[in-house]
Amino acid sequence: MVSDALSFDTSTGYFDYAQYKSVQRCAVIEFRLRSTAAKSRFNYRVVEVLSVVSGQLITAQCPMPNAQCTNITTMKSIKRLFNSRFWSLVIKEFHQILRSKETLVLLIIPPTIQMLLYGFALNPDVHYLKLGVVDYANTYESRELVSTLTGNQVFTVDQYLFNTEDLGEEVRRGKITAGLVIPPDFQSNLSTDQSAEVQVLVDAVDANTAGIAQGYLNQIIGQFSQGLSSNQAPPLINTQTIFLYNPGLASSWFFVPGVLGLVLTLISSLVSSVTVVREKDTGTLEQLLMTPAEAWEILLAKIVPLFVLLMGDVILALSLGRLVFKVPFRGSLVLFLGLSGLYLFVGIGIGIMLATVCRTQQQVVLTSFFINLPLIQLSGAISPIESMPIVFKYLSLLNPLRHYIAIVRGILLKGVGLEVLWLNAIALLLFAIVLLSISINNFRRQLS
């Protein structure tokens, strides 16, 4: 279809299309230009030209005017395999993505960093809270109480102080999280079977930690006082707690599925919008639109390679979660990959919609900031949805990421299948259809 040799006017850097009158269909021509200027890192640069409807003249400027054109190859094997316009476009896109280092870096580095950072840095476990102690009693029982508090690593004694004022000052300055005051009559009250009181000051600037510390304090002191009196009957109601899905309460198991969804959203929307917009910025979109290919063909050809590469990202993120954080995988892998694929279409749809709405790269990145922020915050990736105000709770139903995270947590941690997740899956499907059709429509409108 395309001749093997192509003369190139090395002085102007233009080649003449006229030689290609015979080219009837769209094909990918690859030019390998060897720079004669220097054997620099630009030694091999490749320009891709999409040929257009026959008879129309198109010139492609060489990136380096004095470059020498050698060795023009057509992709014969591919041509034989997929002798169609669509496949040629797909291959072109593949090459374009794989060649730009920036996109490849974008596909690998940010997801990895984000997975690791979120997984390691977010940790709600309460360990070694600093405790300051003022022990006015200084008896066996009071010391026992302190050692019980520090026994299970929730608290650690930071310092012993001698009066309540100093203790208060330390809490005020945030040096210690909790201060325990044991009164002088502690021992005597206990021995006369009166109830002894201890005072605890908790720094509640961090409301969440303070709440957990308060719970632990009550629990540990309650248990301790029960152990003191042997004649007391055990409590009439025992509570036996079983933590489902995450018996060891590893916090990364909660965050990893959330971050997996978050990373995929960011990457898929960004990469797809950047690929479309770059084409606009460099003006090659016009050339694309001039080809006999249909709008949907151009768009789909853009989506297919992205989709394949992003599926690689899904696997990358999943393996990171498995290998680094030992997150279990209890459900079906096929279902996971299928629904992740579906979700990628949502992300790509968002990206292309942004790209067709915005004019420049700058606008795209800023608007994606504008969209991604609520998308992430209203997804339940970091803070649970149940605790949001009611308005935001309902808004979160319109968030595709929320459904995807529910799916990932369901499959990975709970090991449930479609019988539970079908509503989320349908929601994703709807989002994918709506977003993709909007972006195809916008894209087509750009044609006219």
Place this chain on the structure above:
Amino acid sequence: MKRILSQCQKELAQFRRDRLTLALAFLLPLMSLIIFGFVIRLESKNIPLFVQDFDNSPLSRAYTERLFATNQFEPINNFSFPILNSNKNLQSQISNPQDVIDKGLAKAAVVIPPDFSSRIKSDLPSTVQILVDGTDVNNARIIKNSIQATTRFFLRNSGLQSSTDEIIARIRLWFNPGRKESLYIVPGVFAVILWIFPSLITAIAMVREKEKGTILQVYASSLSAEELLLGKALAYLLIGIIQALLIMVISLIIWQLTLVIEPTPLIIGTLIFLTDSIMFGLFIGVRVANQNSAVQAVSLLGFLTALLLSGFIYPISNIPFPLSLFSAIVPARYYINITRDAYVRGTGWPGVWLSIIMLSLLGFLLFNAARKVLKRMQLSD
């Protein structure tokens, strides 16, 4: 000095002209404030709880009522897809409590055994089983503690068992007695917002000069690297101040967030922190080649560290060892200390002087780094 001022003036004029950036510069912080401020709630309220009562006696019903009376739990109502399952009798239909948790309808299930009341009446201990959805670790723990505490309270209050506690802990929560999470989160949000957005617009502005080639004119002019950086910094500092005022006023209106100390530490801290943020933006701007990478760098380096390594969500002491070293050079961490002190703790200067020194130091380092890069590119006189 005069050159710095005119550089600043030029920058502001340019900034005003770009409508989209202008809108986003003030809309984005505002939107982030509202979303972060409302949505980040670590501790769940209204946790859907499923009770399977095999006993169904007055005692077990009283116990169930007690659980729901805490306002922390609510009967399952199938929030996930309210339109599809508006069945009021959901509670009675379900036979397997794990199934309810699998489906995400409830976060916890309490199973009361058939001999519950008979055993208690004959003074024998009875065991109630609690199944907790462990996916959300933080809340799993809270749910467990809360059910246990309620159970103890029920025993004592219903007169079934006299006070078992010989030691009574009088716990006082300081600074935030109601444990309002907005009081903890919102001052932290200030740091996140004032770290990303001023640095983002500065980095974009800096990199745009490079993309458009106008930076060459600057190089050729007699303007020095310091003057250029300071001029730009001054312009974006002014914008940053407006952003800071905006979010502070809005949080005063929405969350009644008021200062508990005299404002000087906050004012000085904010100014230095904004400068840091802008220096960071300038540094990114001179390092990277295009706007896209600038935004990537700011969001990856700036946003993630400010969000994750600053103690904004969970305390810094929870960050594991090698990462915790990084958090020492995250300016947002020091600014969070300043805002939480100004809005919640209220120690004033004795509590925050170190943070302010650290912020100044980091700002100086960032400025120097940016200056060095720019100097290298500039023609010497």
